[in-house]
Every structure is written in C-alpha cells, then in structure tokens.
Amino acid sequence: MQGHEDNTLLGALQAIADKLGGGLPMVPKDAYSNPREELLVLYSICIGTFHKGPVITIRGDLYSLDGKKVGRWEGVDEPAGPDSLPLAFQQPPQPPGPFNTPDNTEVQKVQVLSWSKGIWYFDDGSSITAVGPAQLRAMIWTTGNGQLWVSGEQTVTGGTGKYAGVQGLKTVSGTSWIPPGPNNSPPDFNKLGDFPARVIDVFRLVRGENIGPVPPLPPS
Amino acid sequence: MKAPENANTIIGALQEIAANIPPNALPNLPPLETKGLWMEEVILVYCVGEGTFSQDMKQINLMMDMYDFHGKWVGFQQGVHLSLTPLPDLFKTPPPPEPPFNQPSPVPRQEVREWTKGLWTFADGSAVYAVGPAQSHLVPFKDGSFLFMVTTGQTLAGGTGRYEGCAGIKNATGSAFVPPGLLGNGFPAPGFKFQARTIETFRIALKQYQAPPPPGGGPGGGGGGGKKVPKASHAPEAHESDDHEREV
Numbered sequence: 001m002q003g004h005e006d007n008t009l010l011g012a013l014q015a016i017a018d019k020l021g022g023g024l025p026m027v028p029k030d031a032y033s034n035p036r037e038e039l040l041v042l043y044s045i046c047i048g049t050f051h052k053g054p055v056i057t058i059r060g061d062l063y064s065l066d067g068k069k070v071g072r073w074e075g076v077d078e079p080a081g082p083d084s085l086p087l088a089f090q091q092p093p094q095p096p097g098p099f100n101t102p103d104n105t106e107v108q109k110v111q112v113l114s115w116s117k118g119i120w121y122f123d124d125g126s127s128i129t130a131v132g133p134a135q136l137r138a139m140i141w142t143t144g145n146g147q148l149w150v151s152g153e154q155t156v157t158g159g160t161g162k163y164a165g166v167q168g169l170k171t172v173s174g175t176s177w178i179p180p181g182p183n184n185s186p187p188d189f190n191k192l193g194d195f196p197a198r199v200i201d202v203f204r205l206v207r208g209e210n211i212g213p214v215p216p217l218p219p220s
Numbered sequence: 221m222k223a224p225e226n227a228n229t230i231i232g233a234l235q236e237i238a239a240n241i242p243p244n245a246l247p248n249l250p251p252l253e254t255k256g257l258w259m260e261e262v263i264l265v266y267c268v269g270e271g272t273f274s275q276d277m278k279q280i281n282l283m284m285d286m287y288d289f290h291g292k293w294v295g296f297q298q299g300v301h302l303s304l305t306p307l308p309d310l311f312k313t314p315p316p317p318e319p320p321f322n323q324p325s326p327v328p329r330q331e332v333r334e335w336t337k338g339l340w341t342f343a344d345g346s347a348v349y350a351v352g353p354a355q356s357h358l359v360p361f362k363d364g365s366f367l368f369m370v371t372t373g374q375t376l377a378g379g380t381g382r383y384e385g386c387a388g389i390k391n392a393t394g395s396a397f398v399p400p401g402l403l404g405n406g407f408p409a410p411g412f413k414f415q416a417r418t419i420e421t422f423r424i425a426l427k428q429y430q431a432p433p434p435p436g437g438g439p440g441g442g443g444g445g446g447k448k449v450p451k452a453s454h455a456p457e458a459h460e461s462d463d464h465e466r467e468v
Binding site: 011015027028030033034052059067074077089091094112131142151169176197204 | 396416
C-alpha cells in the first residue's frame with residue numbers, strides 16, 4: 001500500500017484509493033488455507049419463483065463484493081417433505097455444550113429441510129454446478145412482512161472453461177421477503193409466483209489443473 | 221510547524237484529502253445490497269484457528285478467532301463437527317445435477333452423514349448458537365498434499381446479549397491444508413491438531429423485530445404436515461396465482 005512518502009500524483013491518488021478500500025483485497029488472504037485454493041465471495045440480486053410442488057426456482061445476477069457484475073446463476077430448491085415449511089417456522093433447540101472440546105459432546109443430527117441444485121455462469125464463459133442440502137427458516141417481522149431464509153451447503157460437482165475439473169464446496173445464504181396480507185392478515189408463504197431475494201455465495205475451489213490422483217488409502 | 225513538502229500543489233491537495241478521509245470510509249462488507257428487509261442483520265466474517273480431532277476421530281472441535289473482511293477482530297467461535305463419512309468417500313464428488321435449472325426439475329438428494337453445532341461470541345459479549353448438516357471433501361494436490369474442506373448450512377438456535385431471542389441462519393465453508401505424507405498418518409489421528417480457516421455468513425433477525433409466531437407455529441400448523449395453509453399474497457409482482465388453499 002502506497003502512502004504519503006510517494007510524492008507523485010499517482011502516489012497521492014493511490015493513498016486516497018487505499019483509504020476508500022480500493023487497496024484491499026475483496027477476500028482477505030488470511031481466509032485462504034493454500035495458494036492453490038480459490039475463494040469466491042459473490043452476492044446476487046435475485047428473483048425467485050414459487051411453483052406447485054412446492055418447488056422454488058431462483059435466478060439472479062452475480063456480483064463481486066466491490067459491486068462488479070461477474071455472471072449470473074440459476075437454481076432449484078425442493079423442500080424435503082410436506083413438513084419442511086412448517087418446521088422452518090420452528091427454531092431448533094439450543095445445542096448443549098461443551099463447545100470447546102471434540103470429546104464427550106453431542107452434536108444433534110438435525111433434519112434436512114430442503115435440497116438444492118444450481119449452476120453459476122461467469123462472464124468469461126466458465127461455469128460451476130453444485131448440489132446439496134439447504135436448511136429453511138421462516139418468521140414474520142413486526143412490520144407484517146414474511147421472511148424466508150435458505151442456508152445451504154453444497155458440493156461442487158464440476159465446471160466448464162477455467163473451472164473444468166474443478167472440485168470444492170460452497171455455501172448459500174439466501175434471504176427473501178413476503179409482503180403482509182391484505183388488511184394486516186398474515187403473509188402467504190405458499191402463494192405461487194415471483195418474489196425478491198438476495199443471496200451470498202461463498203465458493204472454496206481447487207481448479208482441475210492443480211488436482212492430483214486419489215492416493216492409495218490406509219486401512220480404515 | 222513545518223510546511224508540507226507539496227503545499228500548494230495538486231499532489232499536496234490530494235495528499236491532504238487522503239489524510240482527512242476517516243477510517244470508516246471503508247466500504248460495507250458485505251455490501252448493503254446483500255440484505256433483505258432493513259431489519260435483517262447480515263454479517264460476513266472469516267475465522268482463523270485450530271481444529272482438534274476427538275479420540276474416536278469422528279468429531280472435530282474448532283476454536284477460532286473471527287475477523288471482519290477489513291481484518292478487524294470481531295469475536296471468536298467454538299464449534300464441533302460430527303462426521304460419519306468414511307475417509308475414501310471424502311474424495312468422491314456427486315454426479316452433476318441434471319438440467320434444467322430455471323424450472324422445476326428433480327433435485328438430487330444425498331445421504332447426510334455430518335452435522336455441526338457451534339457458539340459464536342462477538343466482541344461485545346453477545347453470542348449466537350447454531351446447528352446444521354454438513355459435508356466434507358478432500359482434494360488431492362499433485363504434490364501429495366491435500367486440502368480438507370467442510371461446508372455447513374446452519375440455523376440459529378438461540379443467542380445471548382443483543383442476540384437473545386434472535387432468529388436466522390448462518391453458514392460456513394472452511395478448509396485446512398494437509399501436507400504430503402500426513403493423510404492417514406496423523407490426519408486424522410486422536411487428538412491431532414491442525415490450522416483451519418473459514419468464511420461465515422450470518423443473517424439475523426433481532427428479537428425486537430420479530431412478530432409473535434403464527435398460531436400453530438406457521439403454515440401447516442407447525443410441524444403437522446398436511447394441514448391447510450393460510451392464504452395471502454406472496455409477492456407484489458406475482459405473475460402466477462393460486463386462489464385455493466393447498467396442502468404443504
């Protein structure tokens with residue numbers, strides 16, 4: 001990062017840019033475990049559609065954290081069963097501790113509430129596909145609006161272009177909101193049609209050119 | 221007081237502008253466009269810390285410091301990851317899902333064999349609990365090293381301080397580098413410790429912005445599938461309609 005010691009026009013402009021965040025990497029380098037790992041933190045402005053089934057489809061434009069459009073994506077989320085939406089209104093019980101040891105501490109096997117698949121198209125022509133479970137959570141705001149969150153963990157199943165042969169994992173953090181019903185009646189979480197949504201996707205990737213063969217494994 | 225070297229020059233003026241820009245001029249990360257309604261709190265952090273295998277090697281404890289994307293320390297997390305996935309399966313990748321992706325179509329379902337729980341404590345002492353399923357993956361590099369990855373989609377399950385009574389979600393994707401020769405010969409091993417790094421996203425509704433839960437806990441009666449769903453509108457631009465109550 002250049003500072004005031006650089007007494008040039010470029011140096012002064014760089015100092016301004018640095019103060020405004022322009023000198024910061026969008027994904028901190030300390031979030032990486034290895035230089036061959038690629039991290040993408042993208043957000044999207046989306047339109048979702050509630051179909052009979054019920055099934056949700058969603059599509060949106062992808063942006064990097066500095067607001068540059070980098071692509072688009074589309075995906076499908078299918079509730080796991082007829083009790084998925086009712087269960088989304090219920091908060092899971094607070095997990096018991098301890099949390100600071102791996103031993104003698106129980107981890108609850110929570111029920112999966114929905115399943116998701118998606119494809120992410122990048123503006124250079126590359127793409128990534130992924131699948132995985134996604135938890136649903138719903139509530140009503142004091143304004144009368146409904147709220148539906150989708151919290152997904154997905155496995156990357158492949159890609160094209162620069163992501164041909166890619167492996168990795170990703171997360172989906174989705175939010176959508178629903179207007180109050182008429183005359184302050186409750187919002188309808190089931191009506192078919194479009195709704196607005198915002199999503200943050202975090203990808204941890206290793207490109208195909210860096211991946212080696214699966215080694216002989218020791219006996220389990 | 222010594223006069224600035226570049227006083228009365230364009231460079232000097234720009235340097236003065238730079239010097240007077242406050243630190244809080246840094247951009248919001250994540251951008252405000254990532255939020256839903258204004259009451260929703262969205263937090264994006266990364267964590268750096270230590271993982272430890274349990275004696276039975278089925279669980280990993282994470283003890284990590286938590287930073288915002290400008291590098292400021294914002295708290296710490298303590299979590300536990302349960303994995304019943306055999307080591308060979310960690311190298312497997314599910315088959316690519318079939319298109320289409322822009323209309324209703326079958327979504328593959330995998331067996332879930334991993335789960336997480338955790339406690340995230342923020343700098344002001346407030347904390348949130350969360351639970352959720354997880355998936356892991358091992359990527360072999362060409363030099364014999366590996367990248368161990370975990371992803372989890374969680375639901376908030378309580379909170380303290382300003383997060384008492386909160387609702388919402390969070391998720392995390394983390395990784396750990398496994399040097400050549402260590403897989404199966406230390407990683408994993410009972411009590412083995414390793415460095416881990418995660419990126420985590422929280423979406424939180426504070427208690428004061430939440431309306432009382434609907435009668436029965438929500439559409440369908442709060443867990444009893446097959447009940448009638450209350451009718452209302454879903455979105456202002458809805459172009460499909462369903463004028464009938466239907467079952468969920």
